Amino acid sequence: MITVIRIGHRPFRDKRITTHVALVSRAFGADRILVDEKDETLEDTVNKVTENFGGNFSIKSGINWKKEFRDFKGIRINLSMYGINVDNRIQDIRKASDGKDMMILVGAEKVPIDAYNIADFNIAVSNQPHSEVSALAIFLDRFYMGKELEKKYEGKMNVIPMDHGKMVKFIPDEQQSMKLLYESGADERIISHVTTVYNLAMAMGKYSNADMKLIAAGSLLHDIGRTKTNGIGHAVAGADILRERNIDESVVRIVERHTGAGILPDEAKKLGLPDRNYIPETLEEKIVAQADNLVSGKTIVTLDETVERYRRQGLEEPAERIKKLHKDLSEACGKDPDEIGRELYNTQS
Ligand code: SAM
Numbered sequence: 394m395i396t397v398i399r400i401g402h403r404p405f406r407d408k409r410i411t412t413h414v415a416l417v418s419r420a421f422g423a424d425r426i427l428v429d430e431k432d433e434t435l436e437d438t439v440n441k442v443t444e445n446f447g448g449n450f451s452i453k454s455g456i457n458w459k460k461e462f463r464d465f466k467g468i469r470i471n472l473s474m475y476g477i478n479v480d481n482r483i484q485d486i487r488k489a490s491d492g493k494d495m496m497i498l499v500g501a502e503k504v505p506i507d508a509y510n511i512a513d514f515n516i517a518v519s520n521q522p523h524s525e526v527s528a529l530a531i532f533l534d535r536f537y538m539g540k541e542l543e544k545k546y547e548g549k550m551n552v553i554p555m556d557h558g559k560m561v562k563f564i565p566d567e568q569q570s571m572k573l574l575y576e577s578g579a580d581e582r583i584i585s586h587v588t589t590v591y592n593l594a595m596a597m598g599k600y601s602n603a604d605m606k607l608i609a610a611g612s613l614l615h616d617i618g619r620t621k622t623n624g625i626g627h628a629v630a631g632a633d634i635l636r637e638r639n640i641d642e643s644v645v646r647i648v649e650r651h652t653g654a655g656i657l658p659d660e661a662k663k664l665g666l667p668d669r670n671y672i673p674e675t676l677e678e679k680i681v682a683q684a685d686n687l688v689s690g691k692t693i694v695t696l697d698e699t700v701e702r703y704r705r706q707g708l709e710e711p712a713e714r715i716k717k718l719h720k721d722l723s724e725a726c727g728k729d730p731d732e733i734g735r736e737l738y739n740t741q742s
Pocket residue numbers: 471472473474475498499500501502503504516517518519520521522523524525526528
């Protein structure tokens with residue numbers, strides 16, 4: 394765990410630069426930042442970035458820096474132009490911090506002498522004056538040997554790297570998903586169905602520790618394609634609508650793969666569907682597919698009722714796949730989805 398401690402913050406003057414210290418901390422692999430002066434606006438700004446772009450970075454302002462730095466159990470670094478150059482100490486720091494937490498102090502204006510005396514290492518990034526932002530970025534980059542740049546965040550907003558232009562894909566929250574549904578022309582029948590699927594999928598997601606923001610968006614949007622067609626192609630139509638709206642692939646695939654317990658390549662070919670993968674693979678894809686299988690209209694039904702419905706239509710193999718998916722999810726949830734459905738029904742009625 395790496396903590397950055399930012400001292401000398403003056404909320405009226407340093408808002409922008411302290412925000413940058415926090416953003417560099419987050420993007421270059423630190424886990425949290427402590428800021429001496431209380432600044433709620435700063436906390437909100439940084440928390441919003443983490444909420445949107447992902448990760449577990451945290452910020453706390455209004456702390457006693459000397460107490461935090463002095464009592465810290467781990468390796469303490471003071472970044473200062475008066476220290477020893479980073480390249481001459483980085484190996485010692487890596488060795489000393491092996492298995493230990495690290496706290497890195499950066500100042501604003503004049504840093505009190507206590508910081509120099511308490512630190513285990515006073516480290517300079519060249520002995521020329523520059524900035525806490527650059528010093529911190531270069532120190533972390535040297536410490537991680539560049540590996541921090543490869544870290545995956547998986548937030549609500551994900552940048553798609555491009556040679557030209559720019560693209561951000563996003564995972565809509567509940568409100569944004571409903572807006573997308575209404576904008577696409579979803580009627581009350583679709584809305585009441587997806588709401589029930591959402592309730593069941595969210596309950597299954599909680600039992601299985603799934604990614605709840607994916608479950609929420611995937612379940613609410615799984616039938617958005619029904620605004621175009623009610624046929625077997627509605628999942629494809631839904632995926633196409635969402636791709637056009639720059640929705641993240643992790644959500645689009647939930648929608649694309651939600652029919653039954655998936656459609657095999659040869660079945661898809663016979664049904665005249667485009668050549669894509671229609672088998673739910675991730676936990677979230679499986680949960681939404683099965684929650685949908687267990688909801689008829691706006692009513693939660695049992696596995697047996699669903700299997701019977703498939704059999705009546707002569708869909709023996711797809712029915713077997715639904716049974717298998719049910720079993721897999723019972724294991725993932727530690728509870729039979731039928732039972733989860735009954736619990737939900739009892740709490741809601
Ligand atoms: N003049 C101030 C002093 O003597 O403490 C430093 C002010 S400087 C703008 C703010 C912070 O940037 C410093 O506390 C230090 O953390 C960082 N910094 C600036 N230049 C640095 C360097 N060459 N190496 C490491 N850190 C540096």
